[in-house]
């Protein structure tokens with residue numbers, strides 16, 4: 230199907246009503262809706278669906294470099310390349326409850342090899358479970374024929390939709406070490422309770438548990454992230470000043486989003502030729518039992 234500006238997208242739908250949309254441009258998930266048709270991801274009203282600009286919101290794929298931690302463009306180039314659809318993907322395990330998925334593939338063009346001199350196959354599987362769970366599985370394989378290994382960092386830069394950031398807290402990262410992007414990436418240890426938001430945040434939490442929860446008190450809903458192969462977790466909200474500085478982001482939209490990004494940043498991933506890395510993120514929602522002040 231055609232999406233915004235004629236860009237191709239794939240729509241996944243489950244019988245109970247949930248759905249997801251993936252653009253071939255960037256292999257970018259731009260929508261994830263629950264059984265009631267409620268949108269769970271944030272996409273800016275100012276998002277520019279026009280290459281080479283990455284799409285502001287949804288789930289950008291950061292590869293082969295997270296942020297500016299290297300010589301490539303920030304967050305790498307996977308998010309602004311056209312991926313191809315695999316029309317004959319490998320099947321899911323026979324016992325899997327998931328029936329709805331799409332596989333997108335990225336291989337380097339000649340131009341890409343000039344920027345990052347490696348050959349690889351990146352297969353992203355986006356799968357929607359019967360209960361509306363959204364699973365992203367990245368498989369990256371070194372296909373270098375020159376015998377050389379390569380090294381990369383990675384993130385699923387997920388933008389969650391929240392009605393009011395001041396009513397949100399994140400659980401699972403308390404007491405962990407983090408690098409603070411607002412303080413020269415210095416290392417600190419998180420103190421105290423679950424994380425809440427009242428100003429700009431841009432932190433890379435290190436060696437995080439496989440499960441992280443985002444509690445949305447306003448919606449009485451909890452997003453549950455389960456991850457595998459992705460030790461780190463970035464938490465980002467630009468707040469008012471940075472929001473104003475971004476052309477493709479509304480001035481007040483910081484109130485309605487939160488990025489919690491399953492990532493592999495601190496320990497770079499190295500693959501020898503023939504080796505494959507897998508990074509998996511499962512997103513689901515549960516009704517929230519959290520009550521403010523208790």
Ligand code: TA6
Pocket residue numbers: 283296303304386410431463465488490
């Ligand atoms: O993941 C957090 C971050 O690296 C922030 O530093 C912030 O700049 C954000 O990503 C967005 O980056 P982008 O290149 O999409 O504008």
